[in-house]
Amino acid sequence: MINRRQCLELALGAGAALTLNARLFAAQQSVLQRAIPSTGEMLPIIGLGSSATFSAAARSDELDGLREVMKSLVEHGGKVLDTAPGYGASEQVSGQIARELGIANRIFWATKVNVAGRGAAKADPAAAAAQIEDSFRKLGVSKIDLIQVHNMGDVATQLPILKDLKKQGRIRYIGVTTTSPDQYAAIEQVMRNEPLDFVGLDYAIDNRDVEQRLLPLAMERKIGVLVYLPFGRSSLFRRVAGRSVPDWAKEFDATTWAQFFLKYLAGHPAVTAITPSTTKAANMIDNLGGGSGRLPDAAMRRRMVEYVDSLPAA
Ligand SMILES: NC(=O)c1ccc[n+]([C@@H]2O[C@H](COP(=O)([O-])OP(=O)(O)OC[C@H]3O[C@@H](n4cnc5c(N)ncnc54)[C@H](OP(=O)(O)O)[C@@H]3O)[C@@H](O)[C@H]2O)c1
Known part of the structure; x- marks a missing residue:
């Protein structure tokens, strides 16, 4: 008599079965939770991003794949879904799937707001308010957990709109995002001067500039951090192509490259949640494994950096 896993292993062959075992093992463990610094509310440390993936899949009618991804997110202990009006059909599609699955x-x-683009352009407050109402409609919820000013677009105009909605109880948390080093000095000023719950920042094992000033400041000011581009839009996977995860990664329970990259980030105490995007349920489960089990300590994190830095850039 063989069990379900053995049956799958036979069907997939030895190599795939090894990967499957690693993923199932990781998924069976619960996802670590981190507190949102401003309230203490706990969030699972691994979530789901949706920029390129959801908009592309929506264009090509590949909604079944995204349904499985969102189902896996929730069934395996994840919760945070990062979207934006600027991500094509992402809000519409994720809202619709969540309603269909009954998981909204x-x-x-x-989500985010930005009607000003990047840079010095001014936002029309009425257009920003209308964009936010559109997000409520598309997501199909009466309260949105978090809205951030996207890419630092006219923060002086758009952040007060978010503060007001938070006061009214329509949104629970507010923040500001950037993934551009040329905006780090400006976001630092906003972090020092505004009552933010979150910032969204680019951070990956081979993209560590935020460790210098922004992550320590987030901890000092009790601002939560959502990590964006944790795989450098998949460039990290190209960088390690053809290489096995080092044996010593077992010391912090990483059995796949995705888990190795995510555990490096989760090992930083300023990080509240990481939102890798994926179009594949198996990768979603793999990623949630990056938030399960042991995390690397400071010495191990230095070893991980030395290893990745020694590889040729992708
Ligand atoms: N300014 C901002 O506010 C801002 C800017 C950039 C990004 N973001 C947010 O951050 C999110 C993440 O960034 P991103 O989507 O650009 O890039 P990313 O998460 O760094 O990388 C996504 C890529 O990694 C692949 N991948 C995911 N899990 C994998 C796994 N376990 N194994 C192998 N490959 C895997 C995906 O391919 P598969 O589909 O094949 O899995 C996808 O191509 C965005 O979706 C967005 O929500 C915000």
């Missing part, structure tokens, strides 16, 4: 209230909805 099991998701921590993180």
Whole structure:
């Protein structure tokens, strides 16, 4: 008599079965939780991003794949879904799938506002308010967990709109995002001067500039951090192509490259949640494994950096 896993292993062959075992093992463990510094509310440390993936899949009618990804997110202990009006059909599609699956209230909805673009352009406050109402409609929820000013677009105009909605109880948390080093000095000023719950920042094992000033400041000011681009839009996977995860990664329970990269980030105490994007349920489960089990300590994190830095850039 063989069990379900053995049956799958036979069907997939030895190599795939090894990967499957690693993923199942990781998924069976619970996802670590981190507190949102401003309230103490706990969030699973691994979530789901949706920029390129959801908009592309929506264009090509590949909704079944995304349905499986969102189902896996929630079933395996994740919660945060990062989206934005600027991500094509992402809000519409994720809201629709969540309603169909009946999981809308099991998701921590993180979306954004920006009608000013990047840089010095001014935002029309009426257009920003209308964009936010559109997000409520598309996500199909009466309260949005988090709205952030996207890419630091006219923060002086758009952040007060978010503060007001938070006061009214329509949104729970507010923040500001950037993934551009040329905006780090400006976001630092906003972090020092505004009552933010979150910032969204680019951070990856081979993209560590935020460790210098922004992550320590987030801890000092009790601002939560959502990590964006944790795989450098998949460039990290190209960098390690053809290489096995080092044996010593077992010391912090990483059995796949995705888990190795995510555990490096989760090992930083300023990080509240990491939102890798994926179009594949198996990768979603793999990623949630990056938030399970042991995390690397400071010495191990230095070893991980030395290893990745020694590889040729992708
Ligand atoms: N300014 C901002 O506010 C801002 C800017 C950039 C990004 N973001 C947010 O951050 C999120 C993440 O960034 P991103 O989507 O650009 O890039 P990313 O998460 O660094 O990388 C996504 C890529 O990694 C692959 N991948 C995911 N899990 C994998 C796994 N376990 N094994 C192998 N490959 C895997 C995906 O391919 P598969 O589909 O094949 O899995 C996808 O191509 C965005 O979706 C967005 O929500 C915000």
